[in-house]
Amino acid sequence: MINRVILVGRLTRDPELRYTPSGVAVTTFSLAVDRQFKNAQGEKEADFINVVAWRQTAELCAQYLKKGSQTGVDGRLQTRSYDNKEGKRVYVTEVVAENIQFLSPAGERREGGSGFQAPPAANPNRGYGFDRTDDPFANESKTVDISDDDLPF
Incomplete structure (x- = not known):
């Protein structure tokens, strides 16, 4: 069985960081994800999708x-339900993030006090990825010669 979601969008509000009673960090936010087509008025629409991240990913x-x-x-x-204060059953559908890529340029992101650049990937299981400024091939002007037999497609 497969349960996999991949989204690219923009945050509709600042992330909310909370901690469980046992001290585990959890962050929630909503992503606005544009649809690929336009509506009858010729305007693009978006879906607003709730996302939850846990532990170090939440803090980042x-x-x-x-x-x-x-x-x-x-x-x-993930889907879940709970009873609200009025006793009504509320159903929630959300994406539980396993890997988050920070796609906005570093200057548009929040900065820590020391000028530290945020990592582009927030996944404690696979490290932080690399920042685009650390790309070893960024200033390389040579072309790469690859045989068609070496391409996977």
């Missing part, structure tokens, strides 16, 4: 993301 999101940040989310779809 709260520290470096803000409303309007372009963000990539890779995770799984």
Whole structure:
């Protein structure tokens, strides 16, 4: 069985960081994801998708993301329900993030006090990825010669 969600969108509000009673960090935010087509009036529409991130990923999101940040989310779809204060059953569908890519330029993200650049990937299982400024091939002007037999497609 497969339960995989991949989204790219912009945050509709600043992330909300909370901690469970046992001290586990959890952050929630909403992503606006544009649809590929236009409506009858010729305007693009968007879907607003709730995302939840846990532990170190949650703390990094709260520290470096803000409303309007372009963000990539890779995770799984989850549904749950609870009874609200009026006793009515409320159903929630959300994406549980497993990997988050910070896609906005570093200057558009929140910054820590020391000028530290946020990592582009927030996944404690695979490290932080690399910042685009650390690309070893960024200033390389040579072309790369690759045989068609070496390409996977």
